[in-house]
């Protein structure tokens with residue numbers, strides 16, 4: 001199965017959901033000028049890390065985000081890996097990734113599991129309990145949010161259940177750009193899967209962000225990589241390549257999980 005993918009590497013207006021909705025609408029329209037199957041947005045694209053104001057600006061039960069992305073998915077006939085948003089579920093605010101297919105259905109929701117203490121996430125957000133696994137056009141994918149890529153066992157829990165490509169949405173800071181690249185490439189090689197990683201650019205009051213959104217193939221080769229300014233990154237993936245690499249070096253058959261605990 002082949003997919004044409006566009007990653008929306010964007011700056012985010014700090015704490016201004018309306019401005020960000022507007023720019024996402026324009027950027028998705030621009031990305032869809034040429035045929036594409038899947039759009040990917042970055043982490044917390046509607047609010048940024050305006051954590052102290054989240055109670056006021058988080059989307060209640062993701063309702064506005066879902067109706068906004070649904071409309072765009074239908075209009076452009078495209079699947080949307082809707083980055084993540086601050087989602088007020090009543091019992092707390094979650095960092096939720098939502099996937100909407102081109103018929104406008106919400107097919108997946110994943111709440112970030114690992115909260116990043118260095119950026120105070122644990123003080124304002126609740127940790128999720130859901131799986132990142134989802135199915136789209138009969139293919140199996142996984143969704144991850146930013147810090148999650150530092151937990152290889154979490155990603156492995158998804159590739160052992162069949163994930164052939166992993167979507168990573170992020171607000172990864174520039175001082176750790178080298179970690180971003182190395183971790184993404186390592187996750188692709190060790191899981192023999194595509195890694196499709198969409199980061200933001202620009203700055204907020206506390207951080208400068210790295211950009212360098214990337215698509216990496218199951219052999220660990222970089223298929224496409226963005227720079228450090230706003231960009232719509234295009235890449236094509238072919239899941240047949242996952243099958244080939246997994247046949248060449250059959251790590252899933254060779255695992256000895258009984259010794260790993």
Ligand SMILES: O=C(O)CCC(=O)C(=O)O
Nearest residue numbers: 116146147171172173176
């Ligand atoms: O792990 C890192 O260095 C960055 C993680 C991060 O920025 C996040 O999870 O939002």
